[in-house]
Amino acid sequence: MALKWGIAAAGRISHDFANSLSTLNQDDHKVVAVAARDLSRAEEFAKKFNIVQAYGSYVELAQDPNVEVVYIGTLNPQHFEVATLMLEHGKNVLVEKPLCINEKQAHKLITLAKESKLFLMEAIWSRLFPSYQYIRKQIEDGVLGEVTSVEVEFGFASLKIKIEKKDLGGGTVLDLGVYAIQLCQWVFKQVPISITATGKLNDEGVDDEVAAEINYGDNKVGKIKTSALNTLSNTAKISGTRGQITVPTFWCPTSIIVDGAEISWPLSKAKYQFNSTNSCGLRYEAEEVRKCIRDGKLESKNVTHNESLLIAHIEDEIRKQIGVKYPKDE
Structure with missing residues (x-):
């Protein structure tokens, strides 16, 4: 069964993440929802990547029962807030680096994930290459x-x-x-x-x-x-x-x-051009998340x-x- 992804934020890095997912087996990964603070941006993103649901708030994404794991591609200061929201609503989480603004926030977030028995990973994609x-x-x-x-x-x-x-x-x-x-x-x-x-x-x-x-x-x-x-x-x-x-x-x-x-180790080709160097490699961390969640692991x-x-x-x-x-x- 495909891992059902939600994407929080519709910017450049989220674009590259969704684009990289398209190079993986579609029986393993499926983006089912995207959210941005501007609904029109989420709708444009959803149309481009054939995503069924677009939301104009992160709360709506967190409340979507169809989402298993959320990729958080927001700006650095929003990582803690948005990741906390998703964990509190029972979602597994992959957060763009840095995990949080500081160690204090990171400790709180990790504690919440452990207490909630949910998967959490900082998206240090390098290590999965x-x-x-x-x-x-x-x-x-x-x-x-x-x-x-x-x-x-x-x-x-x-x-x-x-x-x-x-x-x-x-x-x-x-x-x-x-x-x-x-x-x-x-x-x-x-x-x-x-x-x-x-x-x-x-x-x-x-x-x-x-x-x-x-x-x-x-x-x-x-x-x-x-x-x-x-x-x-x-x-x-x-x-x-x-x-x-x-x-x-x-x-x-x-x-x-x-x-x-x-x-x-050459990378695959994707449907759309990427914004950043070798961003197709984001597929490696996505696959790591899928394997961990399907194996019942809470961390990589x-x-x-x-x-x-x-x-x-x-x-x-x-x-x-x-x-x-x-x-x-x-």
Whole structure:
């Protein structure tokens, strides 16, 4: 039986998610409803993707008995509110990254999901790509020897307008840094012993650029750099005592380079053009959600609740050190 999806918000990322679902087996996935705060946008979205039901409020989506799981593609500050609404109405939830604005909200949301016995996952789609699964196995099999460093750069000059507003949960830490942080955690799989960060803030008091080091002890370190002012290499390098993996387009990689040799995993073709790079790869996280829910699991082993809490904690610490504070941090 197909997993019945509802989609909260009808923006660019929701478009890409629905488009990616169309590349999966339709006996496994079906979008049955979409909601936006502007009904006309929801109706336009529904028409494009042949969705039966369109709503002009998230409450109506939450109350739809036909919806099993909701994908939340709202702006960052709305993640906690909308996800809470869905969980309170018995829906399983997949929330776009970052899970919430801060660790405090993330803890409340995860607690609610556990108490409600419902599935909840932060949509860190990177980890479900075949490339990430391959990297994990290479590390576990000792191919790289002892991994000593992860270096990640992520920046686009064109992002400045998108993430410069504090009331929209702006800043590179939550928009870009989450990807770099999660990769460091994916590789080292442990709690950092210290974090040091510097940054450049805009007039709104959110970060345009950040440089941070995440120290895991035993000479293991993650170095990340983010920018909304300059386009960076947007590549990750994972180095060990026996070898190195280079990951171009590291947040959604369809290929990696292992000691000079490239390995690729091409994506499927979809009906419509995607808004963002390799967004067809959103299909991987959708399939992970389906498998988990059908197996009766409340979390994914690839993006556990504890991992989301730790990532949120690291985000909070970096923001604290560079002086970025949101109203909901109070």
